[in-house]
Amino acid sequence: xxxxxxAGIDTSAAVRxxxxxxxxxxxxxxxxxxxxxxxxxxxxxxGPNGSGKTTTLHMLATLIRPSAGSAAVAxxxxxxxxxxxxxxxxxVFQESALDRTLTVxxxxxxxxxxxxxxxxxxxxRSRELLELFDLTERRDQPVASLSGGMRRALDIVRGVLHQxxxxxxxxxxxxxxxxxxxxxxxxxxxxRARTGATVLLTTHYLEEADGCDRVVFIRxxxxxxxxxxxxxxxxxxxxILEVEGADLEALVAALETRLGPALREGDxxxxxxxxxxxxxxxxxxxxxxxxxxxxxxxxxxxxVFLWVAAGKALA
Amino acid sequence: MxxxxxxxxxxxxxxxxxxxxxxLVAAMVRPLIWLLVIGGGFAAALGPDYKSFLVPGVLGMxxxxxxxxxxxxxxxxxxxxxxxxxxxxxLPRAWMVLAKLIxxxxxxxxxxxxxxxxxxxxxxVGPAIGWGLLALALAATSFACAGLGMLTASFSRxxxxxxxxxxxxxxxxxxxxxxxxxxxxxxxxxxWAAALNPYSYGVDLLKHALLPGAAGADFSAALDLGxxxxxxxxxxxxxxxxxxxxxxxxxxxxxxxxxxx
Numbered sequence: 001x002x003x004x005x006x007a008g009i010d011t012s013a014a015v016r017x018x019x020x021x022x023x024x025x026x027x028x029x030x031x032x033x034x035x036x037x038x039x040x041x042x043x044x045x046x047g048p049n050g051s052g053k054t055t056t057l058h059m060l061a062t063l064i065r066p067s068a069g070s071a072a073v074a075x076x077x078x079x080x081x082x083x084x085x086x087x088x089x090x091x092v093f094q095e096s097a098l099d100r101t102l103t104v105x106x107x108x109x110x111x112x113x114x115x116x117x118x119x120x121x122x123x124x125r126s127r128e129l130l131e132l133f134d135l136t137e138r139r140d141q142p143v144a145s146l147s148g149g150m151r152r153a154l155d156i157v158r159g160v161l162h163q164x165x166x167x168x169x170x171x172x173x174x175x176x177x178x179x180x181x182x183x184x185x186x187x188x189x190x191x192r193a194r195t196g197a198t199v200l201l202t203t204h205y206l207e208e209a210d211g212c213d214r215v216v217f218i219r220x221x222x223x224x225x226x227x228x229x230x231x232x233x234x235x236x237x238x239x240i241l242e243v244e245g246a247d248l249e250a251l252v253a254a255l256e257t258r259l260g261p262a263l264r265e266g267d268x269x270x271x272x273x274x275x276x277x278x279x280x281x282x283x284x285x286x287x288x289x290x291x292x293x294x295x296x297x298x299x300x301x302x303x304v305f306l307w308v309a310a311g312k313a314l315a
Numbered sequence: 316m317x318x319x320x321x322x323x324x325x326x327x328x329x330x331x332x333x334x335x336x337x338x339l340v341a342a343m344v345r346p347l348i349w350l351l352v353i354g355g356g357f358a359a360a361l362g363p364d365y366k367s368f369l370v371p372g373v374l375g376m377x378x379x380x381x382x383x384x385x386x387x388x389x390x391x392x393x394x395x396x397x398x399x400x401x402x403x404x405x406l407p408r409a410w411m412v413l414a415k416l417i418x419x420x421x422x423x424x425x426x427x428x429x430x431x432x433x434x435x436x437x438x439x440v441g442p443a444i445g446w447g448l449l450a451l452a453l454a455a456t457s458f459a460c461a462g463l464g465m466l467t468a469s470f471s472r473x474x475x476x477x478x479x480x481x482x483x484x485x486x487x488x489x490x491x492x493x494x495x496x497x498x499x500x501x502x503x504x505x506x507w508a509a510a511l512n513p514y515s516y517g518v519d520l521l522k523h524a525l526l527p528g529a530a531g532a533d534f535s536a537a538l539d540l541g542x543x544x545x546x547x548x549x550x551x552x553x554x555x556x557x558x559x560x561x562x563x564x565x566x567x568x569x570x571x572x573x574x575x576x
Contacts, residue, residue, distance in 0.1 A: 061403065063402055063403075063561075064561055065561060083405050083406065083407055084405070086403055086404065086405040086406075087405035089403075090403075091403045093396075093399055095396065095399070096396045097396040097397075097399035097400045097403070098396045098397075098400070099327070099395065099396065099397045099400075100395065100396070101331070101334075102327070102330075106330070109323075110323050110326075110327055110400065111400055111404075113319045113320060113322060113323030113326075114319075114320045114323050114324075114400060114401060114404035114406070115320075115404055115405060116317045116319045116320060116405070117319070118319075158400070159403075
């Protein structure tokens with residue numbers, strides 16, 4: 001691949017988006033998004049369904065054109081140099097991008113040739129990557145015969161065969177069971193350790209995003225929060241109080257004057273507590289008797305997700 | 316420009332052709348039925364020359380069906396994951412269309428050569444034919460049919476249109492081509508419809524190559540070649556334009572973008 005060398009091309013960021021916008025008629029799927037991802041960073045794009053994660057990824061991958069704003073990946077502008085962008089990235093879709101009728105090796109050969117790799121190079125890298133992803137034995141089997149987990153692994157192999165500097169993963173573990181999800185994450189870890197590639201991923205499984213260097217939450221196409229996962233959790237508060245009760249409305253009203261706005265999730269109300277547990281203890285003796293359940297626990301990234309999805313500011 | 320991606324698409328197409336035995340057998344049986352059954356029937360009424368008149372037509376038919384099926388595979392690719400693989404490849408969209416066009420033409424030409432061997436074995440094609448012109452006719456007709464196929468594929472969203480494509484593209488193109496009767500015998504409107512059909516010129520060129528003294532040919536070989544080349548270029552341009560639009564990938568991208576709303 002040509003290195004970005006022309007004057008004015010910015011190589012300091014792996015991904016840089018400025019005011020990135022995609023409108024479908026009236027609706028803005030992505031609305032003025034700013035992103036900056038450093039080379040080698042492990043970056044998570046999080047948000048509820050319909051928040052614009054996939055649309056963002058597809059704009060960065062040059063599959064759809066931004067309505068406004070701009071983005072550069074590996075120093076190449078997505079609108080002006082889409083072919084160069086596609087040469088520098090690997091994209092793994094939510095849906096499989098493989099020919100089910102061809103074998104594992106034939107799929108990789110097809111993908112490699114499309115990326116202008118020499119057959120010998122494809123052969124060699126396929127061997128290495130299939131080894132890394134535990135697929136060596138499946139080499140000559142048709143893709144249709146692979147399990148969902150193996151197919152996803154092969155999709156990632158397909159996405160990294162040309163050694164992209166930036167790997168875009170759209171829900172890489174969606175639809176997989178827990179052991180397979182863990183396997184996929186181990187593969188991604190191994191890959192990062194080996195290549196040092198920038199990884200940008202979207203996921204619904206928040207516990208999986210814990211390993212990211214940095215995450216951003218988007219909602220209705222806008223960036224609402226960003227930071228390291230631990231930092232975001234810390235900003236949410238030190239404890240989460242979960243309350244249930246027969247007259248939840250009254251309970252919430254009483255507690256909201258003391259703890260700030262609640263997050264309602266069915267029959268449960270969540271409250272954020274910034275300080276110590278001791279005020280909570282006195283609150284429990286005061287109000288807790290009216291509650292059928294009173295739980296105090298540490299917050300996690302799931303809580304951040306719920307609060308962000310509900311449209312509430314973190315701090 | 317990069318050759319390997321074109322080769323990748325070509326290799327996959329030929330691999331599919333070899334593996335899909337029924338497709339290959341059908342491609343051989345279909346023209347032979349026309350030649351032996353329908354040709355046999357009409358020969359009884361019109362005279363024995365009718366069968367040899369039909370030879371260029373059935374050879375063209377193999378290319379028309381072969382190229383159309385291969386090109387329409389693009390629609391199948393859109394629905395399977397293969398198009399995604401091509402979309403993320405570092406190629407201009409037009410290059411992708413060109414690769415598919417070349418692959419479809421190669422598949423069509425390969426089937427025509429196979430049929431030619433069968434026809435020679437059956438004694439319908441002798442050594443006294445214009446070999447150079449025949450090679451040219453096979454190439455030009457294959458490309459024109461592949462262009463027509465890519466054009467059709469670029470306007471079809473789903474494979475469910477296939478029956479419609481059969482009825483409204485393949486059959487009219489075949490019947491209005493001079494494959495079954497000399498064009499000059501056709502009444503006015505039908506003649507003009509056939510004269511506007513680029514495929515007619517492919518069949519005509521095959522007649523120049525295969526029939527002694529170009530019996531039954533309606534146009535000059537030079538005109539045939541010119542029209543076929545022009546039709547190929549025009550359809551490639553339109554198909555490239557169609558496939559460069561974002562909405563060409565609606566079955567795969569908008570499904571996802573729709574969910575992202």
